[in-house]
Amino acid sequence: MSLRKGVAALAAKLLAGSAEVPERDYLPELPAVDWVRAAAGGLDRSVSPTQFAVGLMAVAREGGPAARAAAVDALGSAEARWWLAVDAALRDQWWSAPRWSRLLATDLTGGEVELLHLVVAGCHHDGRIREAAVAHLADHRHPAALAVLALRTVDWVAQVRQRAREAIEDSWSPSRGSMTQLAEMAFALRGRNEGAWLAERVEAALRDLPLDGLEPLLTARDRRTRRAAYRAATTGGLLSVHRLTTAAMKDDDLPIRTMCAQAAVAATSDPAQVRTLLASRTALVRAEALQAVTAVGELAAAESALSDRHPLVRAIAQAALRRSGADPALSYRLLCGGSEPPVPGAVAGLGETGDAADARLVRPWLAHPRSRGRVEAVRALRRLGVTRSAELLPLLRDESGAVTRQVVVALRHDLGALAPGMLEGLLSLSNAPHVRFAGYRLLTAGNAWQRLITNLRLIDDPDDRLRGNVRSDLTAWLNRQAATTYHGPSRKQAADLDELIEHARPVLDDDKVRLLRFHAGLPHQTVQ
Structure with missing residues (x-):
């Protein structure tokens, strides 16, 4: 039975049963058109999904053409997370409109039904009404209709779910410009039962799209959609090295930055094209770029990266120098042995590559002007195996919680040397919360x-x-x-x-x- 041919049979089921007239509906007053437009798209954060669902039903039932059109158009551009919340809210609100539910069932037996009515019917608590609405929505190309069809592909009623999937497979095409919205909905629904179906089909479609078809998804507001688009584009080799390095530097999503950095390194044999990534704010991106440039013998980049704030980048720089026959510890000793405070990464690096004798170069930086420097000094002494309780105890009252946490880690291995009275003094209410917590951790560690x-x-x-x-x-x-x-x-x-x-x-x-x-x-x- 086709989708359209099945509507009459579905509606007959809806109308069968009690002939009693349902009680009256309990719908609110009509909201203003501007409220509908802002709330429907999820732009007005002061309006909850439940408040919007109540207003939407009033607009669908009694609103004028302008209000109904504004609601449909705004819903067509709403975010997936808003759709999921509104879907749940509408199911609850339909219980307050029993009379309209029966009238809507009658409408679904006939010919054309207004799109907004179909949208709210597609979120009805009665699976038969949802199924009938899906059959009608299959003929619409509006983004709001597509959103409801996507929601129903994970419906808990198998018949509704199957009709929605048939509707999407029969009528939807990636070339129609609706891929971005469908992808956003698919990835938002993926974690639900039966949610893998739509996400897998969207991912398969993305792999077959040319670059111009992927462009809208590469700039989508939803991070999961952008990730899938970049994954398809990098796997297919569709992006230039310049485009990849730009995304690796500027995209606000960490997985995308890392993915594009890896793809850029793999796509070129010229390290100059990825050298700009050495300045990235993302450690994984810097690591990919450093690996590429040091692989061709650019030791200057390795020297510069020895003091990087991230241990992965430092490890790559250290390995590059060792391959060349140099000892990175010598460089760290020069960086830490001066009168000026070294950057925290240099202190950390000396702890990673030095020996116990280097503790003399680290100890002065327990008083580093930057809290990160003091953290790395404590950590370096612990790595070198030369921590002394007496020199660490004053740092239990450091103004930085990060410092006190490192000191606690170091002192927990020497609890016998700590006076309980001194530790109990740290619990005083006059101390900062992180100082009190440091004392608590040490007192309860033994x-x-x-x-x-x-x-x-x-x-x-x-x-x-x-x-x-x-x-x-x-x-x-x-x-x-x-x-x-x-x-x-x-x-x-x-x-x-x-x-x-x-x-x-x-x-x-x-x-x-x-x-x-x-x-x-x-x-x-x-x-x-």
Whole structure:
């Protein structure tokens, strides 16, 4: 049975059953045309999908020609994520229009039905109405009709899904200029059940398109659509090296920048054509370009990249110098041995390539004026295996959270040298949140009972992040580590735990209180 021939049979099913007249519809007042135009395209962020769905049904039912045309045209250019939200909202709103639902079913048995009516019917909660609407929408070429057909290709009702797929296969052609919208819808729907069908067909169609057919997709607003278009264009070798390097430098999507950089390097044997990529803000792009230029012996580029902020780029530069017989550590020693602060990448590089004797060149930069420099100095000393607790302890109060995190990582391997009193001082409410969190991490990294005491002391801390970590850690200890903690607390620790557990009773449930007392070897206390 063809799509059109099946409409009458579908409508007969819709009209069969109770002859009772449905109750009245509950639709709002008509919105203004400007509101419809802005809301339909998702441009007015203050309008939710539910608010728009209510207004759209009022326009479709009672609106004038200008309002209906504005709604359809704006929906034709709406983003896929907006369509998905509106589709769900319309299904809910149709329950408030039982009388119109029956009238619409009658209309679908006849000849022409207005496009806006078909659009809202295609998002009805009744699968039979959706199926009938799909049959009519197959004859329309408007982008709004195509969007609804795309939505219905993943419909949970098999009959609706199959009719929508037949409609797209029979009537849609990539050459009609609708590929961009269909691709955006397809990739937005891919994660849903049955969503792979449309996405796979769109990707297959993209692979067969010439460059002029891909052009609109290469500049699409949707990143997934642009990625698919660039993937098809690079696989087919359709883009010039200049076009590829431009996209690698300027596109706002990381996968596209990386893909185009790789394609540009593969498409030319002249490193000069990709040298501009060495200045990219993306590490993967810089890495591709550096690999290409150093492969032909351009060691100057490798020397310049030794201090790159990303370890991958530094590793490529270091490898290039080693292939030439040079030792990159010598270059890093020169960079770090002066009186002027080196860039953070140079400090990091010395930690990657030097030896323990180079710690003397790194230690001064624990006071680097840039927080990234101090981070790399701590990390370099740890790599070189020459960290000293005494020189790292002052950095626990550093103004940068990134620095304190690195210091904690370094000090966790030498907890025995840290005075508990000093660490407890870091928990003072007068300290910055990242300083307090550094103290918390160190206090809970060693002895199980010290960990438990610290958590219980902070169980009602005013800092949301710290309090959340405390309660999660308590639960994790009870669930995973408590049963394997074979040594008991000291007498002082047991006394502290007895008091702290009771203090925490209003926060903890009775089961947790009972388990904590059991594992700590404390007698059970009955709540009066």
